[in-house]
Amino acid sequence: MLELTVFSLLNGLVYGLLLFMLSSGLTLIFSMMGVLNFAHASFYMLGAYLAYSISTKVGFWPGLVLAPPLVGVLGALVERYGLRHVHRYGHVAELIFTFGLAFLIQESVVLVWGKQMVDYHEPALLAFPLFSLWGTEFPAYKAFMLAVSIGIFIALFVVLTRSRVGLIIQAAITHPSQVAMLGHNVPLVFTAVFGVGTALAGLAGVIAGPVLSTFPGMAAVLGSIVFVVIVVGGLGSLAGAFIASLLIGLLQTFAVAVNYSMKDLLAAFGVATSRASMLSDLYSVTVAQIAPILPYLLLVLILIFRPTGLLGKREV
Amino acid sequence: MSGFARRNAIWWAALVLVVLLPQVARSGASIAVLDQMCIMVIFSLSYNMMLGQGGMLSFGHAVYYGLGGYVAIHFMKMAGGGAFFLPLPLVPLIGGIAGLAFGLVFGSFSTNRAGTVFAMISLGIGELIAASSLIFVKFSGGEEGITADRTGLTSFFGIHFRGEVPVYYLIAGWMMLSAWLMYRFSRTPVGRMANAVRDNPERVEFVGYSQKQIRLITFMAAGFFAGIAGGLFALNYEIVTEEAVNLTTSGVVLLQAFIGGVGFFAGPVIGAVVYTLLQTLLSNYTEIWAFYVGLIFVATVMYAPTGLTGLIMMHLPIARAGRLRSLALPYLRIGLPALACALGVIGLLELLHFLSVRATGQAVKRLFWMKFDVDQPLPWIVFAALALGGFLVARRMAPRLAAAWAAANPHAQGARAR
Numbered sequence: 257m258l259e260l261t262v263f264s265l266l267n268g269l270v271y272g273l274l275l276f277m278l279s280s281g282l283t284l285i286f287s288m289m290g291v292l293n294f295a296h297a298s299f300y301m302l303g304a305y306l307a308y309s310i311s312t313k314v315g316f317w318p319g320l321v322l323a324p325p326l327v328g329v330l331g332a333l334v335e336r337y338g339l340r341h342v343h344r345y346g347h348v349a350e351l352i353f354t355f356g357l358a359f360l361i362q363e364s365v366v367l368v369w370g371k372q373m374v375d376y377h378e379p380a381l382l383a384f385p386l387f388s389l390w391g392t393e394f395p396a397y398k399a400f401m402l403a404v405s406i407g408i409f410i411a412l413f414v415v416l417t418r419s420r421v422g423l424i425i426q427a428a429i430t431h432p433s434q435v436a437m438l439g440h441n442v443p444l445v446f447t448a449v450f451g452v453g454t455a456l457a458g459l460a461g462v463i464a465g466p467v468l469s470t471f472p473g474m475a476a477v478l479g480s481i482v483f484v485v486i487v488v489g490g491l492g493s494l495a496g497a498f499i500a501s502l503l504i505g506l507l508q509t510f511a512v513a514v515n516y517s518m519k520d521l522l523a524a525f526g527v528a529t530s531r532a533s534m535l536s537d538l539y540s541v542t543v544a545q546i547a548p549i550l551p552y553l554l555l556v557l558i559l560i561f562r563p564t565g566l567l568g569k570r571e572v
Numbered sequence: 573m574s575g576f577a578r579r580n581a582i583w584w585a586a587l588v589l590v591v592l593l594p595q596v597a598r599s600g601a602s603i604a605v606l607d608q609m610c611i612m613v614i615f616s617l618s619y620n621m622m623l624g625q626g627g628m629l630s631f632g633h634a635v636y637y638g639l640g641g642y643v644a645i646h647f648m649k650m651a652g653g654g655a656f657f658l659p660l661p662l663v664p665l666i667g668g669i670a671g672l673a674f675g676l677v678f679g680s681f682s683t684n685r686a687g688t689v690f691a692m693i694s695l696g697i698g699e700l701i702a703a704s705s706l707i708f709v710k711f712s713g714g715e716e717g718i719t720a721d722r723t724g725l726t727s728f729f730g731i732h733f734r735g736e737v738p739v740y741y742l743i744a745g746w747m748m749l750s751a752w753l754m755y756r757f758s759r760t761p762v763g764r765m766a767n768a769v770r771d772n773p774e775r776v777e778f779v780g781y782s783q784k785q786i787r788l789i790t791f792m793a794a795g796f797f798a799g800i801a802g803g804l805f806a807l808n809y810e811i812v813t814e815e816a817v818n819l820t821t822s823g824v825v826l827l828q829a830f831i832g833g834v835g836f837f838a839g840p841v842i843g844a845v846v847y848t849l850l851q852t853l854l855s856n857y858t859e860i861w862a863f864y865v866g867l868i869f870v871a872t873v874m875y876a877p878t879g880l881t882g883l884i885m886m887h888l889p890i891a892r893a894g895r896l897r898s899l900a901l902p903y904l905r906i907g908l909p910a911l912a913c914a915l916g917v918i919g920l921l922e923l924l925h926f927l928s929v930r931a932t933g934q935a936v937k938r939l940f941w942m943k944f945d946v947d948q949p950l951p952w953i954v955f956a957a958l959a960l961g962g963f964l965v966a967r968r969m970a971p972r973l974a975a976a977w978a979a980a981n982p983h984a985q986g987a988r989a990r
Contacts (some may be wrong), residue, residue: 292688340868341874342873348691351629353870357874359862360867363866367860367863367928415658480695480699548703555693560681
């Protein structure tokens with residue numbers, strides 16, 4: 257039990273921080289432009305695929321350095337020549353545009369790299385178990401992921417709260433016209449934030465690709481979860497996104513380890529259940545089996561009962 | 573009165589077309605395409621009841637389509653086993669009632685607000701149901717899905733619906749009926765108020781209506797018709813799998829409605845027809861047809877937000893004024909370079925795709941009835957030049973088209989956007 261708890265905690269932390277790397281960019285973009293970027297996870301996927309292509313030529317480390325800026329430039333171009341153009345038609349059109357973009361990126365990945373999973377793996381340097389507890393090994397690569405995510409978190413925090421650029425960004429979120437009045441190029445700030453946000457998503461893809469496997473469906477797997485994170489955390493709130501990322505990460509890793517079902521609960525109270533009817537699945541599925549739907553359940557519940565999320569100030 | 577007669581004329585023309593089409597396109601494959609088209613027309617129209625008429629952007633509309641399909645196929649299965657009496661033509665109604673019921677359940681809490689909240693809740697419900705359909709296997713059959721046999725059902729006034737054509741007429745009949753009902757719905761006071769809620773919910777409240785109630789009614793009606801489409805899917809294919817409820821299907825219906833044009837009643841019909849044609853015809857020629865559809869979709873969102881129907885409607889006032897001919901030359905001037913650009917882009921994409929799927933040693937790609945050696949630089953240069961050159965020339969010609977437009981348009985203010 258202790259073994260399970262420790263490893264679920266570690267894996268949940270790795271997964272949660274990865275989610276934060278994606279959701280931090282998404283929530284920043286939302287608070288600036290008021291647009292939920294459906295294609296955010298697609299940039300994450302692009303990061304993984306670009307890093308894979310680079311890694312086949314020159315190795316993992318150049319991929320780690322080169323792929324995120326490439327994705328960021330792509331993201332900035334999308335903002336400048338796509339999103340800004342659609343902005344005049346309103347938020348719904350922007351949402352639909354990013355949705356179409358996600359579709360397009362998905363199909364272009366299939367077009368260039370094929371439908372099959374690609375063999376993107378961790379560098380030989382990190383392919384060893386870091387430590388082993390109760391006979392279970394913890395891979396060094398996951399520790400590396402943890403380190404990168406924490407580093408990004410600290411860097412983001414410092415840049416946003418301590419630097420001049422961070423101050424301008426924070427001001428542009430709440431008072432864009434006054435910031436423009438002071439002589440700052442607000443549209444450029446938007447483009448830059450969009451680029452950095454997508455670059456962070458790309459970085460998340462680069463380091464997650466080897467662990468969560470690199471395939472054309474990887475954006476769809478994480479895309480909606482990232483939405484859950486920023487809605488649960490409160491739209492526009494970085495601290496909320498951080499808490500929600502860890503919460504969702506831990507929730508999902510712990511849930512897959514729990515092998516009880518409603519039936520067991522009922523049996524504990526002496527209620528017998530039959531397996532015959534069509535709806536018997538409802539109480540015979542285990543918590544582990546419903547783990548994938550828990551985040552969405554949380555999303556729907558939060559939106560109904562607390563639309564501002566945990567730490568958000570404004571409603572969705 | 574003349575407007576009423578003209579609208580009816582369109583319905584009669586559609587009916588004649590629907591009746592005659594299987595006589596013209598007799599092959600089994602084309603009838604299968606027509607079946608799919610009819611089902612998608614209902615599904616898209618029901619989607620547009622929410623997006624176009626009610627202002628609710630849903631990312632999970634397949635929930636009502638798929639659940640309607642599941643319930644319908646379970647009823648088909650039970651009725652086929654002799655559990656109760658159910659004539660085949662009424663199966664879609666079962667799906668519709670299921671869609672209505674789920675619309676009531678999910679709509680009761682998701683229609684409080686429109687906009688992004690609604691979109692997010694619909695996404696959450698969509699993910700929830702799609703993931704659940706792989707978990708609750710007894711109901712959904714997991715990845716294999718649920719199958720049933722429609723021939724086991726009792727006949728309907730002696731009609732057995734054996735063979736493709738009778739089944740087509742059944743589906744087409746439901747399509748015409750549903751489309752007509754949805755059109756009538758949009759003309760009822762509730763339908764009109766749905767438009768008002770879309771445009772200005774606050775004012776609707778001041779007039780004395782509950783915006784939530786109106787949204788809920790619209791939502792349930794949309795669920796009902798999506799369920800009918802799902803029931804027809806179950807009836808036609810005799811199998812319903814997880815694919816019917818998943819997010820891809822929800823995305824496809826958004827794509828169809830938007831490409832067709834969400835501002836017009838006929839928009840989703842055109843969108844569904846065009847999408848089905850693209851899906852079935854284009855996929856014969858290229859593996860990356862979905863990419864082209866995505867390109868068309870993004871281009872529509874960016875440059876023609878009123879969709880294909882919007883583009884057609886833009887030309888109506890000019891056609892009425894008899895000035896359509898004055899646009900022919902400017903269109904030709906921009907059309908030829910645009911065509912060259914499209915050819916170049918298609919060539920580049922196909923070559924690029926060929927690189928990733930080719931067997932080792934294979935270097936020749938057949939395209940546009942020609943052969944290209946992808947290892948040589950020449951085909952790449954030619955296509956890139958076509959794409960870039962076509963784009964630049966077309967862009968230079970764009971102001972001339974705009975000027976011709978302004979000259980031809982009888983209304984000085986320009987065409988109505990919606």
